[in-house]
Amino acid sequence: MSAKFERLEKIGEGTYGTVYKARNRDTQAIVALKRVRLDEDDEGVPSSALREICLLKELRHVNIVRLHDVLHSDKKLTLVFEFCEQDLKKYFDSLNGEAMDQNTVKSFFKQLLRGLAFCHEHNVLHRDLKPQNLLINKAGELKLADFGLARAFGIPVRCYSSEVVTLWYRPPDVLFGAKIYNTSIDVWSAGCIFAEMANSGRPLFPGNDVDDQLRRIFKLLGSPTDENWPGVAKFPEFKPFGPFNPCNDISSAVPKLNSKGVDLLVQLLVCNPSLRLSSSDALSHSYFD
Numbered sequence: 001m002s003a004k005f006e007r008l009e010k011i012g013e014g015t016y017g018t019v020y021k022a023r024n025r026d027t028q029a030i031v032a033l034k035r036v037r038l039d040e041d042d043e044g045v046p047s048s049a050l051r052e053i054c055l056l057k058e059l060r061h062v063n064i065v066r067l068h069d070v071l072h073s074d075k076k077l078t079l080v081f082e083f084c085e086q087d088l089k090k091y092f093d094s095l096n097g098e099a100m101d102q103n104t105v106k107s108f109f110k111q112l113l114r115g116l117a118f119c120h121e122h123n124v125l126h127r128d129l130k131p132q133n134l135l136i137n138k139a140g141e142l143k144l145a146d147f148g149l150a151r152a153f154g155i156p157v158r159c160y161s162s163e164v165v166t167l168w169y170r171p172p173d174v175l176f177g178a179k180i181y182n183t184s185i186d187v188w189s190a191g192c193i194f195a196e197m198a199n200s201g202r203p204l205f206p207g208n209d210v211d212d213q214l215r216r217i218f219k220l221l222g223s224p225t226d227e228n229w230p231g232v233a234k235f236p237e238f239k240p241f242g243p244f245n246p247c248n249d250i251s252s253a254v255p256k257l258n259s260k261g262v263d264l265l266v267q268l269l270v271c272n273p274s275l276r277l278s279s280s281d282a283l284s285h286s287y288f289d
């Protein structure tokens with residue numbers, strides 16, 4: 001792979017490329033190497049992408065996967081990350097139907113929000129938060145991965161493995177065609193992941209396509225109207241979903257979550273993006289006391 005790293009095993013195939021576990025030949029340190037694939041007919045790595053990626057090297061926080069280095073050579077881009085043992089999706093799978101401890105849910109979610117708040121303070125959006133992009137190390141630290149790549153390379157439509165990118169964590173405004181420029185998109189995704197953790201890995205809104213996704217959201221949270229979401233009909237891809245659903249009791253969707261947790265979740269999963277809590281306000285919610 002390179003003179004500096006000994007490639008060990010493939011650990012993931014993601015949206016932008018392949019991830020390998022590797023060892024630094026000089027220091028013996030274990031890292032994760034991400035080979036970013038660029039289009040065949042491309043002129044190599046766009047300079048805008050390189051600029052974005054290099055900014056991420058400065059984004060240092062315990063709850064963000066550390067980007068140690070960016071290696072750029074003959075049209076190839078390799079990102080050198082700190083290594084984490086597993087991602088949250090694999091963690092869910094390893095539960096094997098067992099319930100996730102609600103204190104672990106709280107700890108993971110707090111770490112998720114801390115990482116997110118830090119990024120948002122630095123004007124970096126994630127835009128593709130999902131369990132596969134949350135890494136967990138041996139010490140029980142949760143770290144956001146894949147940050148900033150959406151801005152560097154564009155919002156993914158398909159994964160490299162030609163799997164369709166999941167819609168499960170996308171907010172209704174984005175599903176209605178809103179442009180993804182706002183921190184509120186990540187807050188929605190975080191809320192979905194919070195509920196999924198509280199339910200030991202069962203996704204909250206596992207839609208099959210955009211319409212199914214929206215239908216599932218409105219079935220639980222109630223249909224959007226001009227009263228609860230002024231201007232909703234003006235979104236480029238808005239369509240009304242009849243018949244009208246009232247807002248359901250969210251606690252029934254997360255039976256193991258305590259009442260403070262439900263109260264927090266309700267404030268994250270708000271269809272109108274301007275009324276959604278911010279990640280830093282979420283951190284000061286009494287659920288975390």
Ligand code: ADP
Nearest residue numbers: 012014015016017019032081082083084087132
């Ligand atoms: P993509 O942008 O292509 O989705 P990711 O960074 O999400 O790539 O990586 C794909 C998968 O590889 C992740 O879901 C995770 O399982 C694994 N992975 C990524 N980065 C690391 C890392 N630093 N340590 C351990 N595993 C990782």
Ligand code: MG
Nearest residue numbers: 014015133146
């Ligand atoms: Mg990913």
